[in-house]
Every structure is written in structure tokens, then in C-alpha cells.
Amino acid sequence: MTMPAVHGEARTRDGVALSFTRHPAAEGAPRIVFAHSLALDRSLWSGVTEALGGRADMITYDCRGHGRSGRPGGPYTTGQFADDLADLLDHHGWTDAVVAGCSMGGCAAQAFASRYRHRTRAALFVDTTAWYGPDAPRDWAGRAATAREKGLGALVPLQLARWFGDAFREAEPELMNRLAGVFTANDLACYDAACEMLGAADLRRSASMIAHPATVLVGEDDQATPPAMARDLANRIGDGAAVVVPRTRHLTPLENPGAVAGALTDLLERTAERSHS
Numbered sequence: 001m002t003m004p005a006v007h008g009e010a011r012t013r014d015g016v017a018l019s020f021t022r023h024p025a026a027e028g029a030p031r032i033v034f035a036h037s038l039a040l041d042r043s044l045w046s047g048v049t050e051a052l053g054g055r056a057d058m059i060t061y062d063c064r065g066h067g068r069s070g071r072p073g074g075p076y077t078t079g080q081f082a083d084d085l086a087d088l089l090d091h092h093g094w095t096d097a098v099v100a101g102c103s104m105g106g107c108a109a110q111a112f113a114s115r116y117r118h119r120t121r122a123a124l125f126v127d128t129t130a131w132y133g134p135d136a137p138r139d140w141a142g143r144a145a146t147a148r149e150k151g152l153g154a155l156v157p158l159q160l161a162r163w164f165g166d167a168f169r170e171a172e173p174e175l176m177n178r179l180a181g182v183f184t185a186n187d188l189a190c191y192d193a194a195c196e197m198l199g200a201a202d203l204r205r206s207a208s209m210i211a212h213p214a215t216v217l218v219g220e221d222d223q224a225t226p227p228a229m230a231r232d233l234a235n236r237i238g239d240g241a242a243v244v245v246p247r248t249r250h251l252t253p254l255e256n257p258g259a260v261a262g263a264l265t266d267l268l269e270r271t272a273e274r275s276h277s
């Protein structure tokens with residue numbers, strides 16, 4: 001049975017309000033926390049939480065500097081985003097959880113799974129990477145500069161095309177409008193700080209410290225964090241990871257929530273088997 005969602009606010013150790021939604025489930029259900037991608041918000045995961053409703057106790061939230069959460073100035077780091085996740089779990093009295101993250105949220109999830117190994121039951125990394133490559137600091141600084149000089153609206157056509165293929169964009173005009181609204185509602189300084197964080201992110205060594213059941217899911221047409229980057233991440237993960245490649249682009253939780261829910265279901269089964277063996 002699906003219970004009503006609960007909305008609330010948790011405080012991080014440095015006093016930032018994190019706005020969250022909890023989708024409760026019966027006592028003993030697996031616990032999953034979801035981190036979203038750059039310049040979007042927790043609604044990225046709506047289709048996935050709907051698909052898993054009642055089968056897992058789930059928390060989605062807006063990362064610092066995003067959505068309805070606090071908007072502190074930078075610099076931002078993936079370690080700080082990992083600490084935010086830990087503080088969110090503390091707020092709910094969760095000692096551990098399955099952590100799922102998409103793109104920027106996938107970097108936060110990687111940082112969490114290596115920094116808080118004892119609090120990670122399993123990890124799902126979606127459309128993400130351990131490292132954006134040698135040109136990343138310059139590329140991400142360029143993205144932030146465009147936003148500062150021309151406004152976030154100038155980036156919307158690029159973003160939509162990076163997130164989804166032509167056919168999906170054409171079939172989902174309302175979703176595209178909604179996402180453009182979420183994207184342009186961001187605070188420029190926070191967007192800048194998040195871009196700088198992604199440019200500087202290098203989680204390649206920490207990936208080897210991840211020693212939990214893990215799945216790396218990547219859209220076969222993802223041009224932001226392509227399948228080669230995802231495979232590199234999977235190969236670096238301590239115990240190895242399952243790799244799932246649906247026919248999507250960069251935001252699989254929106255384009256094919258069923259594929260993400262299926263990967264999570266499989267991951268939960270593998271995690272349960274491992275804890276019984």
C-alpha cells in the first residue's frame with residue numbers, strides 16, 4: 001500500500017535548509033535516498049518514486065543551492081554534498097540507505113558512498129561520471145560565464161538537447177516547459193558554484209573505495225556523461241558494478257523512469273542476497 005508523501009526541511013551541519021519529500025513505506029522496507037542533477041530539483045525522481053511506491057521508504061530532496069532548499073554562496077564541493085546527504089539521513093534517524101544519484105547527484109552519491117561507506121547499503125549511479133575530463137574546469141567555467149553574461153534562459157535550448165533526444169522533446173512539450181522553468185529559476189551564484197564543483201570533481205580514486213553492491217546506469221545516447229565514462233566508473237568501483245544501458249539520453253529518470261526503477265529493484269535484490277549470504 002502506498003502511504004501519503006510527507007514534505008519537510010532538514011538542516012545541514014552548516015545550517016542550510018534542505019527541502020525534502022519522504023515517500024514512506026511499511027517498517028522494514030528498504031530505504032533509498034535520491035540526489036538530482038544540476039540546476040533541476042527533486043521532481044527529477046517523481047516517476048521513479050511512483051513506480052516503486054510502497055516497496056521502499058524513499059527520500060527525494062533539493063540539493064543545496066537548488067529548488068526550495070537554502071541557497072548559500074559557494075564554493076561547493078562533492079564532499080559537502082555528501083555531508084548534506086548524511087545530515088539528511090540523520091534528520092530521519094536513518095543509519096544507512098541505498099543512495100541513488102543522477103549526474104551531479106551521481107557525483108554526490110559517489111562521494112557519499114566512499115566517505116560514508118558504513119552508511120551506504122548499495123548505490124545506483126545514473127547518467128554520471130567519476131570525472132568530466134581534463135577540459136572540465138574550463139568547460140564548466142564557460143557554461144557558468146554564459147549564464148552570468150546572458151542569463152540562464154540562454155542555456156535552455158542547449159540543456160534540453162543535452163538532456164533528451166529530438167523525438168522525446170517533441171513528444172513532451174509540457175515537460176520541456178516545466179524543466180525550462182525549474183532551470184531558469186536557479187540562482188546565478190549557486191549555479192556558478194555548482195558548475196565549478198563539477199569542473200573540479202575528480203572521484204576516480206574514491207570510486208575504488210566503494211565496496212557495496214552498485215549499478216551504473218547510462219543512456220546509450222548520453223553525450224554529457226557518455227557510456228564510456230559510465231563504464232570507466234563501473235570498472236573503478238571496488239567490487240565492480242552492474243552496467244545498464246537503456247535507450248535514453250542524459251536524464252533517464254525522466255525519460256524512462258521504469259528503467260531506473262527496474263535497475264533499483266534488481267539492486268535491492270542483489271543487496272538482500274548479499275546480506276543473507
Ligand SMILES: O=C(O)CCC(=O)CC(=O)O
Nearest residue numbers: 037038103104105162224
Ligand atoms: O549538460 C551537460 O553537458 C552535462 C550536465 C551534467 O553532466 C551535469 C548534470 O546534469 O547534473
